[in-house]
Amino acid sequence: MEPRGEKSGEADGVHVTPQLLKARSGEFALESILLLKLRGLGLVGLGCLGDCLGLEWLDLSGNALTQLGPLASLRQLAVLNVADNRLTSLEPLAACENLQRLNAAGNLLAGPAQLQCLAGLRGLERLRLRDPLARLSNPLCTSPCYWASVRELLPGLKVLDGERVSGRGSDFYQLCRDLDSSLSPDPGAPGPQPAEAQPWVEPGYWEAWPPRPAA
Template identity: 80%
Template sequence: MEPPGEKPGEAGRLRITPQLLKSRTGEFALESILLLKLRGLGLADLGCLGECLGLEWLDLSGNELTQLGPLASLRQLAVLNVSNNRLTGLEPLAACENLQSLNAAGNLLATPSQLQCLGGLRCLEHLRLRDPLARLSNPLCTSPSYWAAVRELLPGLKVIDGERVTGRGSELYQLCRDLDSSLHPSSSPGPRATEAKPWVEPGYWESRPTRSSSILEEACRQFQDTLQECRDLDRQASDSLAQAEQALGPVGTTSSFVF
């Protein structure tokens, strides 16, 4: 038996219908829907979704989507999750002028040129094309120049794949990437486990002469400052999430929206 409001299209493809949207949101008018979660329903056709003109937050992850045509009319859309689908292009999103955050990990985007359609989105700051924790990626992410190509195409991005590239905290992410590159060089195969060598030279951890103490103290101070900034950002993020849950969720219930 089919879920309420879902109707098969060609070859049994599940599509979005007004009945489905109204049953999910409780709204009588599609234009009144602001937040919509349609995760993991096996959807292959966005149907009437383009009629939700007031939509600001949309989760379509874990479906069978191959194109996003109807989303071109959603000019108010700010947050979009289309991860874990079958998308080969993002062209309709070029019209989503208020888009701020996009998660497209786990699709079939093959080259950085397929991101050029996002170049005119001045509000876009967060982009995710791969998610190691969820084991989601795109073919274009395998290129050694992937990171640099994305930054060149979309210089306004502040966060790529969950890592901050500009603004507060970006230096720490860059340090981690440099360290990871030094430990896992891509140009040549690394030594076998049986041939592993220490990361540092003998005596590296021995105490330095007194003349170096001022440098060490300054490094420790900078590290503590960065650590405090991380704690402040974590507290601010927790406060923002709590406020969002209180504003978006019914009284006595909690909702989870992961992007």
């Protein structure tokens, strides 16, 4: 599904509280939480999440978030999933200096300018902005220059949308993309179109022959 509009009950949505964090993590002190899964809880605000200073892995997918302000204090965060929300900006993530993997598919990111805040994250290696299997995307992904502009803005990326863009295997991925483009005919393009496939053998070739008379 593409980025969603208003979700029902957003005005009465869930906000992150210390009680929620402790219940979901099993930890008594917020600073001790290393891994947190808050998927699909109807969250509209992150509240005190920024107090989890030791957090390394965080899943916020499938909520109704419009901003990520409290995440700016999570300097140890390495893996973040904010897919399927209502985000128009990732600006607070500029302070997450240890971020390595980010899934932001299914949001409202309009253009490459919304990714500029990630340019200073030297450790960011994997980024997902669209997920065809889950039918999640962002408006910026519809641009013909999407792939090239993201690679230019974030040259340190190794994997974009599940495809390797640098390092071992990247040439193979690019070759496959080029081949796919060259083999996909454009119905509106001038010139002769590929001929329709024809049978390899004459009709009746595979029919059984009558038995030969005995000598």
